[in-house]
Amino acid sequence: MNVRVARFLDGAREATGTAVIVDVFRAFTTTAFCVAAGAREIVLVADHEQALALKRDDPSLFLTGEIEGRPIPGFDVGNSPSAIEHLDLEGRRVVQRTSAGTQGVNAASAASDILLGSFVIAEATVRYLRGHADEVTVVAMGHGAAETADEDEACALYLASRLADAPTDVAAIIAALWEHEHPDWPDWFPRRDAELASETDRFSFALPVHREDGLLIARPVFP
Secondary structure: OOEEEEEEEHHHHHHHOOEEEEEEOOHHHHHHHHHHHHOOOOEOOHHHHHHHHHHHOOOOOEEEEEEOEEEEOOOEEEEHHHHHHHOOOOOOOEEEEEHHHHHHHHHOOOEEEEEEEEEHHHHHHHHHHHOOOEEEEEOOEEEEEOOOHHHHHHHHHHHHHHOOOOOOOOHHHHHHHOOOOOOOOOOOOOHHHHHHOOOOOOOOOOOEEEEEEEEEEOOOOOO
């Protein structure tokens, strides 16, 4: 398998083969928690106005997302796994908009296939790729899709190492992310979100993305 690591929005645009779009804090951790809460699928949009328009047409939709980290007016919750973990989304269709992760998914038009990447679904993602891909571009989206984020970089390199069967110590990788923890967590990004995002392999599904009727839709697959 040919595996390379890319970064930011340009990396997503240039991704070939199967693109794994990595956003740990917090987009694709939140996506995984939505699926675990029972959501049947996640529609990944770049524009929050598109999400709001979809909900006007179908009020049963559940909207999650952020702009510059903050919850979006008119959305049901922000981009927060801790806001999702105790909800019941059984059978719901979720629409998600974020400043990095969903931007990368929408930018990855040159990729033949797309998967979502985060620590909570890491091993399932690796198993899926081993069965479905010959060429993989792992894209660390970073802050605002333009600035390095340690957690995305760490997850992207971890996935690439696992695909190459290279020695890895994920416990040490996660511990390193917490070494320089800032003491003050803002209301819109509670510490619990980062704790949940650090739970490697909490879920046993991968999240491939399908292009359908002009939309990008993630549904769980259990490799």
